[in-house]
Amino acid sequence: DSGVTQTPKHLITATGQRVTLRCSPRSGDLSVYWYQQSLDQGLQFLIQYYNGEERAKGNILERFSAQQFPDLHSELNLSSLELGDSALYFCASSPDRGREAFFGQGTRLTVV
Amino acid sequence: AQKITQTQPGMFVQEKEAVTLDCTYDTSDPSYGLFWYKQPSSGEMIFLIYQGSYDQQNATEGRYSLNFQKARKSANLVISASQLGDSAMYFCAMREGLNGGSQGNLIFGKGTKLSVKP
Numbered sequence: 001d002s003g004v005t006q007t008p009k010h011l012i013t014a015t016g017q018r019v020t021l022r023c024s025p026r027s028g029d030l031s032v033y034w035y036q037q038s039l040d041q042g043l044q045f046l047i048q049y050y051n052g053e054e055r056a057k058g059n060i061l062e063r064f065s066a067q068q069f070p071d072l073h074s075e076l077n078l079s080s081l082e083l084g085d086s087a088l089y090f091c092a093s094s095p096d097r098g099r100e101a102f103f104g105q106g107t108r109l110t111v112v
Numbered sequence: 113a114q115k116i117t118q119t120q121p122g123m124f125v126q127e128k129e130a131v132t133l134d135c136t137y138d139t140s141d142p143s144y145g146l147f148w149y150k151q152p153s154s155g156e157m158i159f160l161i162y163q164g165s166y167d168q169q170n171a172t173e174g175r176y177s178l179n180f181q182k183a184r185k186s187a188n189l190v191i192s193a194s195q196l197g198d199s200a201m202y203f204c205a206m207r208e209g210l211n212g213g214s215q216g217n218l219i220f221g222k223g224t225k226l227s228v229k230p
Contacts, residue, residue, distance in 0.1 A: 002159070033217055043203065043220040056217060088155055094215050099145055099164060101207070101218055103157035 003027065006091050006104035014112055018079040021107045025072055025093030031055070032074040033094070033101070034066055038087040049074055081111045115139065116204055116221035124227050125194045132179070133189040133224045135204030144208045146187040147218060148178065151201040160202075163187055191226075199228045 003026035013019055025032050034046040036059075045058035049068035060066075063081075068074040078085060092103045117136045125131040137146065148160040163171045163178045171178040179188040191198055202225075205218040 002156075031215060035218075042222050043205075045217040045219070048217055058217060090157060092157075092218070099162055099215075100159060101147065101215070102159055103149070105156045108155065 002102040002104065004091060004093050004102050004104035006089075006107050008107060009105065010108050010110075012110045012112060013081060015081055015083060017081050017111075018077065019081065019109065021076040021078070021089055021091075021109075023074045023076070023091030023093075023104055025074070025091070026095070026102055028095060029093035029102075030072065030096050031094040032068055032072070033092045034060075034074070034076050035090040035092065035103075036087045037090060037106075038084075043090075046076070078109070083111050085109065086111045114221075115219045116206055118204055118221035118224050120224045121222075122225040122227070124229055125191075125198075127196060127228055127230050128193055130190060130192045131194055131226065133191070133202050133204075133226065135187045135189065135221060137185050137187060137204075137206050139185075139206065139208055141208040144206055146178070146180070147205040147207070148176070148187075148189045149203045149205065150198075151203060151223070153200070157203075161189065194228045196228050196230060199226060201225050 005024040030051045032049045037043045046060040048056040066076045088106045090106045094101045144165045146163045150158040161173045161176045163180045175192045177190045201223045203223045204221045209216045
């Protein structure tokens with residue numbers, strides 16, 4: 001158990017819909033990262049939050065947004081979903097000045 | 113240019129034998145970290161081992177060791193005494209800019225699928 005919790009584990013939704021993925025980082029970790037894993041793109045960095053503030057953006061679509069709350073949990077919002085958004089979405093957390101990066105179990109999103 | 117290159121899409125190894133998974137990286141940052149993760153068919157990403165660019169010794173964690181050759185920019189994972197449960201995808205990743213509090217994101221290679229034969 002990495003200590004990073006993601007919910008839900010599985011999500012099936014229709015095109016055009018909006019979903020929210022949730023992540024609780026390891027206790028005390030200030031940084032939260034979101035990654036998308038798809039068959040054709042591999043593991044892609046989406047966005048990073050550090051202590052409530054956006055720190056870095058990767059290949060995140062404009063239809064996607066995220067936030068980190070005062071209790072450090074984070075949510076990734078995906079809207080106007082397309083079939084190509086079907087993927088495994090991971091959240092990871094890292095301690096301040098720490099070397100490790102621990103991943104949650106992922107949310108498998110299927111858009112039908 | 114790819115920052116992390118894993119040239120072996122798939123590999124087979126006999127149970128109880130050792131196997132080396134290759135990883136080369138590209139960075140101009142003097143301060144970076146290299147990671148290996150295991151992803152079994154269930155999908156979770158399991159952290160295996162870490163090597164910092166300034167670490168003097170190669171990292172080891174149980175049956176896992178990292179063969180770090182800085183001049184060649186390679187960070188190969190060695191798994192000793194392979195077990196059937198080692199069958200999985202293995203990803204090499206790099207994090208740049210380790211100075212400071214907030215660490216940067218991980219950049220992943222495309223992975224190597226390891227199959228352990230009984």
